[in-house]
Amino acid sequence: MAIDREEIEKIATLARIKLDEQQIPQVTQSISDILALVDQMQSVDTDGVTAMANPLDATQRLRPDEVTERDERDAFQGIAPNAESGLYLVPKVIE
Amino acid sequence: MxxxxxxxxxxxxxxxxxxxxxxxxxxxxxxxxxxxxxxxxxxxxxxxxxxxxxxxxxxxxxxxxxxxxxxxxxxxxxxxxxxxxxxxxxxxxxxxxxxxxxxxxxxxxxxxxxxxxxxxxxxxxxxxxxxxxxxxxxxxxxxxxxxxxxxxxxxxxxxxxxxxxxxxxxxxxxxxxxxxxxxxxxxxxxxxxxxxxxxxxxxxxxxxxxxxxxxxxxxxxxxxxxxxxxxxxxxxxxxxxxxxxxxxxxxxxxxxxxxxxxxxxxxxxxxxxxxxxxxxxxxxxxxxxSIRQSLPELPDAKQQRFIDSYGLSEADAAQLCDDRATADYFEIVAKETDDARLAANWIMGELSAKLNRESIAISHSPITASQLAKLLLRIKDNTISGKIAKQVFESMWQEGSDPDDIIEKQGLKQLSDSGAIETMVDEVLAQNPDMVDEYLAEQVEKKKKKKFNAIVGRVMQASKGKANPGQVNQILQQKLSR
Known part of the structure; x- marks a missing residue:
């Protein structure tokens, strides 16, 4: 399955990845190659096989509902680019 | 369309x-x-x-x-x-x-x-x-x-x-x-x-x-x-x-x-x-x-139980079962007063109006279920009238104190001494002969009732709301039918 330029641009936007103009043909080619591999895998007959959510033959372990974390805000905010009044500051985003 | x-x-x-x-x-x-x-x-x-x-x-x-x-x-x-x-x-x-x-x-x-x-x-x-x-x-x-x-x-x-x-x-x-x-x-x-x-x-x-x-x-x-x-x-x-x-x-x-x-x-x-x-x-x-076994009572079952064992209407039961805190509050008041109807009326009326007005959840109500129950018991044993109870309720809300203390301190005890009430009735009748005449002259049943109630109102006023309204009614009835 081939993928077109328009779709590559849309995926890049969703993933917040900036692609240079000259990168686009190469990325388009790489992803098309991957999709070709997927196509090939899809030709395998999987009727009656349940989709697998995880390759490990194991299930999730649960933890008791207890608070064991301490407040380490100062340490975390010490390495943050910008913090004030206990808040992490980020470029303004309003939808 | x-x-x-x-x-x-x-x-x-x-x-x-x-x-x-x-x-x-x-x-x-x-x-x-x-x-x-x-x-x-x-x-x-x-x-x-x-x-x-x-x-x-x-x-x-x-x-x-x-x-x-x-x-x-x-x-x-x-x-x-x-x-x-x-x-x-x-x-x-x-x-x-x-x-x-x-x-x-x-x-x-x-x-x-x-x-x-x-x-x-x-x-x-x-x-x-x-x-x-x-x-x-x-x-x-x-x-x-x-x-x-x-x-x-x-x-x-x-x-x-x-x-x-x-x-x-x-x-x-x-x-x-x-x-x-x-x-x-x-x-x-x-x-x-x-x-x-x-x-x-x-x-x-x-x-x-x-x-x-x-x-x-x-x-x-x-x-x-x-x-x-x-x-x-x-x-x-x-x-x-x-x-x-x-x-x-x-x-x-x-x-x-x-x-x-x-x-x-x-x-x-x-x-x-x-x-x-x-x-x-x-x-x-x-x-x-094992979780199914330990599930608490659900709203539908609770509502049905409120109807069956407290004799509430479907609408009242539904409203009280709207949330767990209200249902629990009601059950305490109903049990302590042994009067589910009275408890329901006060919780859905006076209490919820007040909670809504001040945007307080019932779980944070300044008047606890037991305190409200105590107040309602004072209505039931005729210590105070329903009207005075609203006044006591207000004070309880403000001060968070015990209803008995408030009744005592503000002298709100209902007057049930029939001699004293009779004296008051006599005074009111003597001061308002025109009301009495109008009442006696009235022929239309509905209007007559209204005029009677106006006189009851005067007596209640004279007693500062403390006279037992039932007794006032009864005594006045006797006096006016002579």
Missing amino acids: QWETVIGLEVHVQLATQSKIFSASSTQFGAEPNTQACALDLAMPGTLPVLNQQAVNYAIMLGLAINADINPLSVFERKNYFYPDLPKGYQTSQLEEPIVGPGVVNIQLPDGSHKAIRIHHAHLEEDAGKSLHEDFHGMSGIDLNRAGTPLIEIVSEPDMRSKEEAVAFAKKLHAIVTCLGISDGDMSQGSMRFDVNVSIRPKGEQTLGTRTETKNLNSFRFMEEAIVLEVERQIDLVEDGLKVKQETRLYDSDKKQSRSMRSKEEANDYRYFPCPDLLPVAIAQDHIE
């Missing part, structure tokens, strides 16, 4: 766990910003989520309460989107294999009729943090205390046809989760939030119209307002020959307006995939059964 409204709800309920869904940080509301956000909540590299057992149990309880199947193997997935209050770049949620399968919630409408609303599924997920957009020199402030708080999202089928049905459904879910004790249900703290999907179609049409989703409504009233507004907007569009666009909208409860937030085709591509950091969650049948 006649339009039909079609509504589906997505309800986010914060689960009342101590710690977060994937980390051992506290979920307590109101802490200093970011003091309850650990390395995992901040999405630091190298951290791994570990699922909270209690969040799973709460989800199972909800599933059982709505007659849903519990998925023996449910799967967490990553819902990818970018927003600063979601530092991982994805929300850990469920999609293909949610923990709770299809179920049903029965609602009762204001006209007394019943309707079953189907639940599509309910899934576990984590809450995001909070963005504060004011006052940071053009930057936004991020508080991640809420990030990772466990939520269960309950998704209904588009089975509701009016705002009344939507509100009844939302209230019923609130009653269920508070009865189960899986959420505190405190809407003012965001413990329950609604996304409303609304579409319209010509009456009789079978296919659904294009829907919009209004997000993040945090009260029943705002939800109702948003529905009214959206239905009007869509009808206007269609009647002007335009099309409803599928989009997400935000409702501004101050301005009573809504606006488009983003169009679906652009941003709604969340690229879900199974979360590689979490294994499938297996739930054994015997675990489900």
Whole structure:
């Protein structure tokens, strides 16, 4: 399955990845190659096989509902680019 | 043209766990910003989520309460989107294999009729943090205390046809989760939030119209307002020959307006995939059964019991069972006064009016159930009249003190000494001969009754409301019929 330029641009936007103009043909080619591999895998007959959510033959372990974390805000905010009044500051985003 | 409204709800309920869904940080509301956000909540590299057992149990309880199947193997997935209050770049949620399968919630409408609303599924997920957009020199402030708080999202089928049905459904879910004790249900703290999907179609049409989703409504009233507004907007569009666009909208409860937030085709591509950091969650049948055994009484059963054992009307029982705290409060007052009707009247009347006016939850009522019971007992033993009781209630609310102390201190004890009342009646009759004459001359039964009551009023006034109204009536009746 081939993928077109328009779709590559849309995926890049969703993933917040900036692609240079000259990168686009190469990325388009790489992803098309991957999709070709997927196509090939899809030709395998999987009727009656349940989709697998995880390759490990194991299930999730649960933890008791207890608070064991301490407040380490100062340490975390010490390495943050910008913090004030206990808040992490980020470029303004309003939808 | 006649339009039909079609509504589906997505309800986010914060689960009342101590710690977060994937980390051992506290979920307590109101802490200093970011003091309850650990390395995992901040999405630091190298951290791994570990699922909270209690969040799973709460989800199972909800599933059982709505007659849903519990998925023996449910799967967490990553819902990818970018927003600063979601530092991982994805929300850990469920999609293909949610923990709770299809179920049903029965609602009762204001006209007394019943309707079953189907639940599509309910899934576990984590809450995001909070963005504060004011006052940071053009930057936004991020508080991640809420990030990772466990939520269960309950998704209904588009089975509701009016705002009344939507509100009844939302209230019923609130009653269920508070009865189960899986959420505190405190809407003012965001413990329950609604996304409303609304579409319209010509009456009789079978296919659904294009829907919009209004997000993040945090009260029943705002939800109702948003529905009214959206239905009007869509009808206007269609009647002007335009099309409803599928989009997400935000409702501004101050301005009573809504606006488009983003169009679906652009941003709604969340690229879900199974979360590689979490294994499938297996739930054994015997675990489900043991939870089933320990389920508390659910709102429908409670309502029926209130009707059967307290003799309440269906409407009263329904109102009292709206939330667990009110039902518990009622049961204490009813038991301590041995008068369910009186208890119900006061709780639904005086108390709830006062709580509403001051926006206080009944669980934080300044008058406890036992104190109210004590006050009502004073009405029953004729220490005070119902009218004076309202005055005492007011003082109890202000001062938080014992009703007996207030009655004593303010000298409000009801006057039941028939000699003293008789003296008062005589005085009033002597001072108001014209009223007496008018009463005696009146022929029309209804008017006569009114004039009689006016004289009773004067006597009550003279006694500063303390005379026993029954006795005043009786004595006055005797005097005037001579």
